[in-house]
Amino acid sequence: MLSLKNLRGPLLLLAFALLAGCKADVMNPSGDVAAQQRDLILISTMLMLLIIVPVIILTLWFAWKYRQSNTEAEYAPDWDHSTHLELVIWAAPLLIIIALGAVTWISTHTLDPYRPLQRVAAGRPVAADVKPLVVEVVALDWKWLFFYPEQGIATVNELAAPVDRPIQFKITASTVMNSFFIPALAGQIYAMPGMETKLHAVINKAGEYKGISANYSGAGFSGMHFKFHGLSQADFDKWVQTAKANGGELSREKYLALEKPSEREPVRLYANVAPGLYDAILNRCVENKRMCMKDMMAIDARGGQGKPGTFNLVASSQSNRTYVGALCTTNNLTGAVTTPVAQPL
Structure with a gap:
């Protein structure tokens, strides 16, 4: 009979094999905002490691040097103070805290989700004649509804945007609090009923990315995800035309039926949307x-x-x-x- 000790090796290999299939979008983003957030994580981690690593090394070194069997180690029971050591102990953490505070203050203002984008990528400012793509997001139980007011369409559990065009998300919820999160695009932001939050972001690489709910909202939470497509402008225009050609009508009555809790809903396209529907959802007056x-x-x-x-x-x-x-x-x-x-x- 195999013991747990004998199974340790195969279990570790299985765990590594499963982890090999993971896609670390947070640390390998495809949008400029997410890339800046990744850099902030790396910078903060490196600054903190400047203290953590030396402390770990010195802890191991002291344990080895002053072990009981080392009779040659210096023994100084009356030692109680060292000015040089005190300066190192207090000055190094203080400088790191100052550096972390400066980085945090700058990034808090630069990456404010309500702040319109100033650039689409490093060294590439937003052109003066470019308007952001407005997407109105509604978190339902347990699915996502997206309105494109400029294009006059709506979708369920599918989102698309042109590459290198700023996106302005307006986000709300129908019932309980939720969280809108596309790891490759930008950080998460909460969706709350009767309130509107905003997020400005941009996708820099064409591809298909995963969007999720990052806040537990009930029984269907695990299936509350959607696909986000980064497309060229031409492909985005085709995507819009497909929705207009194959989509149905989203009236207020159909929205109230859609709003009812359901799990793992398929992608739906709507070519016509009732006027003012998003505003009515936000202001709790669809009925x-x-x-x-x-x-x-x-x-x-x-x-x-x-x-x-x-x-x-x-x-x-x-x-x-x-x-x-x-x-x-x-x-x-x-x-x-x-x-x-x-x-x-």
């Missing part, structure tokens, strides 16, 4: 007869609604949607309640 969050906030910004504000809103609104079922007043003297009066909004 009929629901006030949008931005309208609620506008009312709050004007000091709240109150009874006079309610009457004014009812009287001035031209919408067919009904938000207030009745407006009631109480007679404080008799305790009687007036007949409710319903008004369409």
